[in-house]
Amino acid sequence: MGPRWGAVTRSSSSAANMVGQDPESPRPATSPSGQAAIPEDEISRLVETMMNLEVKVFALEAEMGLNSELEDCRQVIQELAGAFRVSNAPIVAHDAGARLQIPESKAYGGPRDAKEVENFLFDMEQYFLAANVEDEARKVSTATMYLTGDAKLW
Structure with missing residues:
Protein backbone atom coordinates (compact mmCIF):
# COMPACT_ATOMS: atom_id res chain seq x y z
CA MET A 1 0.00 0.00 0.00
CA ASN A 88 0.13 -39.83 28.26
CA ALA A 89 -2.94 -41.12 30.09
CA PRO A 90 -2.32 -44.39 31.90
CA ILE A 91 -3.40 -47.41 29.93
CA VAL A 92 -4.46 -49.33 33.05
CA ALA A 93 -7.98 -48.58 34.23
CA HIS A 94 -8.37 -46.47 37.34
CA ASP A 95 -10.75 -48.98 38.86
CA ALA A 96 -10.05 -49.62 42.55
CA GLY A 97 -10.49 -53.35 41.96
CA ALA A 98 -7.83 -53.35 39.24
CA ARG A 99 -4.92 -52.85 41.63
CA LEU A 100 -1.78 -54.85 41.09
CA GLN A 101 -1.17 -57.65 43.59
CA ILE A 102 2.32 -57.29 45.07
CA PRO A 103 3.75 -60.30 46.87
CA GLU A 104 4.80 -59.44 50.39
CA SER A 105 8.39 -59.78 51.50
CA LYS A 106 9.51 -62.51 53.90
CA ALA A 107 9.96 -61.52 57.50
CA TYR A 108 13.48 -61.18 58.90
CA GLY A 109 14.03 -62.88 62.26
CA GLY A 110 17.35 -61.44 63.26
CA PRO A 111 20.13 -63.94 62.42
CA ARG A 112 23.36 -61.99 62.01
CA ASP A 113 24.13 -63.50 58.66
CA ALA A 114 25.21 -60.94 56.05
CA LYS A 115 23.57 -62.90 53.24
CA GLU A 116 20.23 -62.98 55.11
CA VAL A 117 20.34 -59.23 55.84
CA GLU A 118 21.28 -58.44 52.24
CA ASN A 119 18.44 -60.62 50.87
CA PHE A 120 15.95 -58.97 53.24
CA LEU A 121 17.01 -55.46 52.20
CA PHE A 122 16.89 -56.38 48.51
CA ASP A 123 13.40 -57.89 48.90
CA MET A 124 12.20 -54.75 50.71
CA GLU A 125 13.57 -52.45 47.98
CA GLN A 126 11.81 -54.52 45.31
CA TYR A 127 8.60 -54.36 47.33
CA PHE A 128 8.88 -50.56 47.65
CA LEU A 129 9.48 -50.18 43.90
CA ALA A 130 6.48 -52.36 43.04
CA ALA A 131 4.24 -50.60 45.58
CA ASN A 132 5.51 -47.18 44.44
CA VAL A 133 6.56 -46.16 47.95
CA GLU A 134 8.88 -43.14 47.72
CA ASP A 135 8.66 -41.55 51.16
CA GLU A 136 11.62 -42.66 53.32
CA ALA A 137 9.64 -42.47 56.57
CA ARG A 138 6.96 -44.72 55.10
CA LYS A 139 9.64 -47.16 53.89
CA VAL A 140 11.11 -47.40 57.41
CA SER A 141 7.74 -47.92 59.08
CA THR A 142 6.76 -50.55 56.49
CA ALA A 143 10.09 -52.39 56.80
CA THR A 144 9.76 -52.60 60.60
CA MET A 145 6.50 -54.54 60.13
CA TYR A 146 8.57 -57.34 58.54
CA LEU A 147 11.01 -57.64 61.42
CA THR A 148 10.50 -60.45 63.96
CA GLY A 149 12.22 -61.70 67.09
CA ASP A 150 15.54 -60.11 68.00
CA ALA A 151 15.51 -57.93 64.86
CA LYS A 152 12.55 -55.95 66.27
CA LEU A 153 14.57 -55.08 69.34
CA TRP A 154 17.39 -53.45 67.40
Missing part, protein backbone atom coordinates in the same frame (compact mmCIF):
# COMPACT_ATOMS: atom_id res chain seq x y z
CA GLY A 2 2.16 2.82 -1.23
CA PRO A 3 1.44 6.54 -1.08
CA ARG A 4 -1.53 7.42 -3.24
CA TRP A 5 -1.17 11.16 -2.92
CA GLY A 6 1.97 11.68 -4.95
CA ALA A 7 0.03 13.87 -7.38
CA VAL A 8 -0.61 16.41 -4.59
CA THR A 9 3.07 17.27 -4.17
CA ARG A 10 3.79 19.99 -6.69
CA SER A 11 6.37 22.68 -6.93
CA SER A 12 5.44 26.06 -5.52
CA SER A 13 5.14 27.52 -9.02
CA SER A 14 2.67 24.90 -10.22
CA ALA A 15 0.60 25.26 -7.02
CA ALA A 16 0.55 29.02 -7.50
CA ASN A 17 -0.43 28.62 -11.14
CA MET A 18 -3.28 26.33 -10.13
CA VAL A 19 -4.89 29.04 -8.02
CA GLY A 20 -4.14 31.74 -10.57
CA GLN A 21 -1.31 33.55 -8.79
CA ASP A 22 2.07 34.60 -10.05
CA PRO A 23 4.73 32.27 -8.49
CA GLU A 24 6.94 35.27 -7.77
CA SER A 25 4.23 37.20 -5.92
CA PRO A 26 4.83 37.70 -2.17
CA ARG A 27 1.08 37.77 -1.45
CA PRO A 28 -0.73 34.60 -0.56
CA ALA A 29 -2.80 33.25 -3.38
CA THR A 30 -6.54 33.35 -3.19
CA SER A 31 -8.96 30.94 -4.70
CA PRO A 32 -11.63 32.09 -7.14
CA SER A 33 -14.07 32.22 -4.21
CA GLY A 34 -11.86 34.76 -2.48
CA GLN A 35 -10.43 32.52 0.28
CA ALA A 36 -6.68 32.29 0.90
CA ALA A 37 -4.97 29.26 -0.71
CA ILE A 38 -3.02 26.74 1.38
CA PRO A 39 0.71 27.56 1.37
CA GLU A 40 3.03 25.09 -0.37
CA ASP A 41 4.92 24.22 2.83
CA GLU A 42 1.60 23.38 4.52
CA ILE A 43 0.68 21.12 1.60
CA SER A 44 4.08 19.42 1.84
CA ARG A 45 3.65 18.94 5.58
CA LEU A 46 0.15 17.50 5.12
CA VAL A 47 1.33 15.15 2.36
CA GLU A 48 4.22 13.97 4.53
CA THR A 49 1.86 13.43 7.47
CA MET A 50 -0.52 11.49 5.25
CA MET A 51 2.29 9.29 3.92
CA ASN A 52 3.45 8.62 7.48
CA LEU A 53 -0.10 7.63 8.41
CA GLU A 54 -0.29 5.31 5.41
CA VAL A 55 2.95 3.63 6.48
CA LYS A 56 1.55 3.20 9.99
CA VAL A 57 -1.70 1.76 8.62
CA PHE A 58 0.31 -0.67 6.51
CA ALA A 59 2.33 -1.70 9.60
CA LEU A 60 -0.87 -2.16 11.62
CA GLU A 61 -2.40 -4.31 8.88
CA ALA A 62 0.73 -6.46 8.84
CA GLU A 63 0.63 -6.75 12.63
CA MET A 64 -3.04 -7.73 12.54
CA GLY A 65 -2.12 -10.48 10.09
CA LEU A 66 0.59 -11.66 12.47
CA ASN A 67 -1.88 -11.60 15.37
CA SER A 68 -4.26 -13.78 13.38
CA GLU A 69 -1.43 -16.22 12.60
CA LEU A 70 -0.46 -16.22 16.28
CA GLU A 71 -4.04 -17.09 17.27
CA ASP A 72 -4.00 -19.96 14.75
CA CYS A 73 -0.73 -21.22 16.28
CA ARG A 74 -2.25 -21.03 19.77
CA GLN A 75 -5.18 -23.16 18.66
CA VAL A 76 -2.84 -25.75 17.15
CA ILE A 77 -0.80 -25.82 20.37
CA GLN A 78 -3.95 -26.35 22.44
CA GLU A 79 -5.03 -29.20 20.17
CA LEU A 80 -1.59 -30.80 20.39
CA ALA A 81 -1.53 -30.38 24.18
CA GLY A 82 -4.89 -32.14 24.39
CA ALA A 83 -3.63 -34.97 22.20
CA PHE A 84 -0.47 -35.18 24.29
CA ARG A 85 -2.50 -35.45 27.51
CA VAL A 86 -4.57 -38.23 25.99
CA SER A 87 -1.49 -40.11 24.82
Whole structure:
Protein backbone atom coordinates (compact mmCIF):
# COMPACT_ATOMS: atom_id res chain seq x y z
CA MET A 1 0.00 0.00 0.00
CA GLY A 2 2.16 2.82 -1.23
CA PRO A 3 1.44 6.54 -1.08
CA ARG A 4 -1.53 7.42 -3.24
CA TRP A 5 -1.17 11.16 -2.92
CA GLY A 6 1.97 11.68 -4.95
CA ALA A 7 0.03 13.87 -7.38
CA VAL A 8 -0.61 16.41 -4.59
CA THR A 9 3.07 17.27 -4.17
CA ARG A 10 3.79 19.99 -6.69
CA SER A 11 6.37 22.68 -6.93
CA SER A 12 5.44 26.06 -5.52
CA SER A 13 5.14 27.52 -9.02
CA SER A 14 2.67 24.90 -10.22
CA ALA A 15 0.60 25.26 -7.02
CA ALA A 16 0.55 29.02 -7.50
CA ASN A 17 -0.43 28.62 -11.14
CA MET A 18 -3.28 26.33 -10.13
CA VAL A 19 -4.89 29.04 -8.02
CA GLY A 20 -4.14 31.74 -10.57
CA GLN A 21 -1.31 33.55 -8.79
CA ASP A 22 2.07 34.60 -10.05
CA PRO A 23 4.73 32.27 -8.49
CA GLU A 24 6.94 35.27 -7.77
CA SER A 25 4.23 37.20 -5.92
CA PRO A 26 4.83 37.70 -2.17
CA ARG A 27 1.08 37.77 -1.45
CA PRO A 28 -0.73 34.60 -0.56
CA ALA A 29 -2.80 33.25 -3.38
CA THR A 30 -6.54 33.35 -3.19
CA SER A 31 -8.96 30.94 -4.70
CA PRO A 32 -11.63 32.09 -7.14
CA SER A 33 -14.07 32.22 -4.21
CA GLY A 34 -11.86 34.76 -2.48
CA GLN A 35 -10.43 32.52 0.28
CA ALA A 36 -6.68 32.29 0.90
CA ALA A 37 -4.97 29.26 -0.71
CA ILE A 38 -3.02 26.74 1.38
CA PRO A 39 0.71 27.56 1.37
CA GLU A 40 3.03 25.09 -0.37
CA ASP A 41 4.92 24.22 2.83
CA GLU A 42 1.60 23.38 4.52
CA ILE A 43 0.68 21.12 1.60
CA SER A 44 4.08 19.42 1.84
CA ARG A 45 3.65 18.94 5.58
CA LEU A 46 0.15 17.50 5.12
CA VAL A 47 1.33 15.15 2.36
CA GLU A 48 4.22 13.97 4.53
CA THR A 49 1.86 13.43 7.47
CA MET A 50 -0.52 11.49 5.25
CA MET A 51 2.29 9.29 3.92
CA ASN A 52 3.45 8.62 7.48
CA LEU A 53 -0.10 7.63 8.41
CA GLU A 54 -0.29 5.31 5.41
CA VAL A 55 2.95 3.63 6.48
CA LYS A 56 1.55 3.20 9.99
CA VAL A 57 -1.70 1.76 8.62
CA PHE A 58 0.31 -0.67 6.51
CA ALA A 59 2.33 -1.70 9.60
CA LEU A 60 -0.87 -2.16 11.62
CA GLU A 61 -2.40 -4.31 8.88
CA ALA A 62 0.73 -6.46 8.84
CA GLU A 63 0.63 -6.75 12.63
CA MET A 64 -3.04 -7.73 12.54
CA GLY A 65 -2.12 -10.48 10.09
CA LEU A 66 0.59 -11.66 12.47
CA ASN A 67 -1.88 -11.60 15.37
CA SER A 68 -4.26 -13.78 13.38
CA GLU A 69 -1.43 -16.22 12.60
CA LEU A 70 -0.46 -16.22 16.28
CA GLU A 71 -4.04 -17.09 17.27
CA ASP A 72 -4.00 -19.96 14.75
CA CYS A 73 -0.73 -21.22 16.28
CA ARG A 74 -2.25 -21.03 19.77
CA GLN A 75 -5.18 -23.16 18.66
CA VAL A 76 -2.84 -25.75 17.15
CA ILE A 77 -0.80 -25.82 20.37
CA GLN A 78 -3.95 -26.35 22.44
CA GLU A 79 -5.03 -29.20 20.17
CA LEU A 80 -1.59 -30.80 20.39
CA ALA A 81 -1.53 -30.38 24.18
CA GLY A 82 -4.89 -32.14 24.39
CA ALA A 83 -3.63 -34.97 22.20
CA PHE A 84 -0.47 -35.18 24.29
CA ARG A 85 -2.50 -35.45 27.51
CA VAL A 86 -4.57 -38.23 25.99
CA SER A 87 -1.49 -40.11 24.82
CA ASN A 88 0.13 -39.83 28.26
CA ALA A 89 -2.94 -41.12 30.09
CA PRO A 90 -2.32 -44.39 31.90
CA ILE A 91 -3.40 -47.41 29.93
CA VAL A 92 -4.46 -49.33 33.05
CA ALA A 93 -7.98 -48.58 34.23
CA HIS A 94 -8.37 -46.47 37.34
CA ASP A 95 -10.75 -48.98 38.86
CA ALA A 96 -10.05 -49.62 42.55
CA GLY A 97 -10.49 -53.35 41.96
CA ALA A 98 -7.83 -53.35 39.24
CA ARG A 99 -4.92 -52.85 41.63
CA LEU A 100 -1.78 -54.85 41.09
CA GLN A 101 -1.17 -57.65 43.59
CA ILE A 102 2.32 -57.29 45.07
CA PRO A 103 3.75 -60.30 46.87
CA GLU A 104 4.80 -59.44 50.39
CA SER A 105 8.39 -59.78 51.50
CA LYS A 106 9.51 -62.51 53.90
CA ALA A 107 9.96 -61.52 57.50
CA TYR A 108 13.48 -61.18 58.90
CA GLY A 109 14.03 -62.88 62.26
CA GLY A 110 17.35 -61.44 63.26
CA PRO A 111 20.13 -63.94 62.42
CA ARG A 112 23.36 -61.99 62.01
CA ASP A 113 24.13 -63.50 58.66
CA ALA A 114 25.21 -60.94 56.05
CA LYS A 115 23.57 -62.90 53.24
CA GLU A 116 20.23 -62.98 55.11
CA VAL A 117 20.34 -59.23 55.84
CA GLU A 118 21.28 -58.44 52.24
CA ASN A 119 18.44 -60.62 50.87
CA PHE A 120 15.95 -58.97 53.24
CA LEU A 121 17.01 -55.46 52.20
CA PHE A 122 16.89 -56.38 48.51
CA ASP A 123 13.40 -57.89 48.90
CA MET A 124 12.20 -54.75 50.71
CA GLU A 125 13.57 -52.45 47.98
CA GLN A 126 11.81 -54.52 45.31
CA TYR A 127 8.60 -54.36 47.33
CA PHE A 128 8.88 -50.56 47.65
CA LEU A 129 9.48 -50.18 43.90
CA ALA A 130 6.48 -52.36 43.04
CA ALA A 131 4.24 -50.60 45.58
CA ASN A 132 5.51 -47.18 44.44
CA VAL A 133 6.56 -46.16 47.95
CA GLU A 134 8.88 -43.14 47.72
CA ASP A 135 8.66 -41.55 51.16
CA GLU A 136 11.62 -42.66 53.32
CA ALA A 137 9.64 -42.47 56.57
CA ARG A 138 6.96 -44.72 55.10
CA LYS A 139 9.64 -47.16 53.89
CA VAL A 140 11.11 -47.40 57.41
CA SER A 141 7.74 -47.92 59.08
CA THR A 142 6.76 -50.55 56.49
CA ALA A 143 10.09 -52.39 56.80
CA THR A 144 9.76 -52.60 60.60
CA MET A 145 6.50 -54.54 60.13
CA TYR A 146 8.57 -57.34 58.54
CA LEU A 147 11.01 -57.64 61.42
CA THR A 148 10.50 -60.45 63.96
CA GLY A 149 12.22 -61.70 67.09
CA ASP A 150 15.54 -60.11 68.00
CA ALA A 151 15.51 -57.93 64.86
CA LYS A 152 12.55 -55.95 66.27
CA LEU A 153 14.57 -55.08 69.34
CA TRP A 154 17.39 -53.45 67.40
